[in-house]
Amino acid sequence: MRRPASQAVPAVLAACLLAGCSGTGPDTEPPPAPAGLTAQAGSSGSVHVMWDQARPADGVTGYQVFRDGQPVRDLPAEKHMTDIAGLTPQRAYSFSVRARDAAGNLSALAPAARVTMPAAAPEDRRPPGTPARLTARPTGPRTASLGWTPVTDDTGVTAYDVYQGGARIHTVDGLTTTTTVTGLRPDTVYTFTVRARDRADNSSPDSPAADVTTPRGSGDGAATSPADFRATAAPGTLELSWNAPDTGRPVGEYQLFVNGRMTTVVQWGKGAVPTGRAVYRLTVAEPAGTVWRLKLRARLPDGNWGSFSAERTVRLAG
Structure with a gap:
């Protein structure tokens, strides 16, 4: 006997759900193979492998790195370089990488990058000279x-x-x-x-x-990063100075980052916002010789935070 349509519809829907029916079907298209793959011997026993980061539209969630056809690394999407150690001096190696998306689809392998390791160095603890005139x-x-x-x-x-x-x-x-x-x-x-x-x-x-x-992109507004940022240490204090970005209004609030973490908010009250060059003095209790990496960014008139200033490294004074 034929079932009523009201009983047949749920069965069709269930079958569609089990089969992954969605109008577009399951994702079976792999991401493109990573481009720009290079492998560079950093020493007689290690190689630095890197490639171009995928575009956001490619939906890449991770990478697999191969040495001589065997997988040696699994990396998240935000990583596009790695160091492979424990290699044999004067031996040739081949490296490749492929991308993976959220559905588990794997790209083709990137064209292999080949490298021959240099000979092992004698006992050596002396570093090279410092690169100059960067x-x-x-x-x-x-x-x-x-x-x-x-x-x-x-x-x-x-x-x-x-x-x-x-x-x-x-x-x-x-x-x-x-x-x-x-x-x-x-x-x-x-x-x-x-x-x-x-x-x-x-x-x-x-x-x-x-x-x-870097210059503004097409359609971007005025630059939002504080310019000419400087940091000078004195015993117990740190003097910071910068040129405020031109936002059309006085900028009275900045976030200060120390060693990559937001540490404090620099604020001036209404009527006290400096014009031209801003100067801020910070009391520090850390021991002399402590090294800080500093950068800051301004709160824009629309409430968003602007781009970061240059990052400065300073050694606290005793």
Whole structure:
């Protein structure tokens, strides 16, 4: 006997739910293979592998890194570089990477990057010289070009590491003294340093810092980052100064970040907001020699926080 339609409809809906019916069907399309894959020997036993970060539209949630066809790393989507250690000197290796999306779809493997490890260094505790004359300039709202003078080392420089805000973001080989940094944000101040590294994995001191302010993107308004930010330590105090961003109104509130964490809010009362250059003195109780990395950003007239200033590193005075 034929069932009434009222009984058949729930069965159809249940079958559709079990099959994943949604009008568009289940996601079976893999993300594109990662681009820009490079592998650079940082020492006789380690390799730095990096690639271009995926676009948000690609829906990538993670990456798998392969060495000679075998998986060696699983990384979240925000990571697009890793160091592989424990390698054999003077041996050749092949590295590749593939992307994974939220549905578990895997991209094709990126074209392999091959590297031959240098010979093992003799016992070496001496770091390379410090890279000098670091220059940096924006080449667009999201890119910057860096250059520095080469350095020497008794066992040979194998790599230069680029740092931003205390974090390594890029590595090039020991013969390269220029590079392009990508993935930046428009209307943002970045502070870069470079370190040289030798075959024994000794790293040089940081080069002098170089600031880059990326230009505004198409359709962006006025720049919102505090300019010419400076920090000077004296016994028990820290003096900060900067030029306020031009927001059309006086800026009377800033967030101050210390070592990457929001630490205090700098405020001036109505009628006391400085014009031109702002100066703020902070009492500190930390011991002399403590190193702080400082940056700040302004509260804009619309209530949002603007872009960060350059980051400054200061050693507290006794």
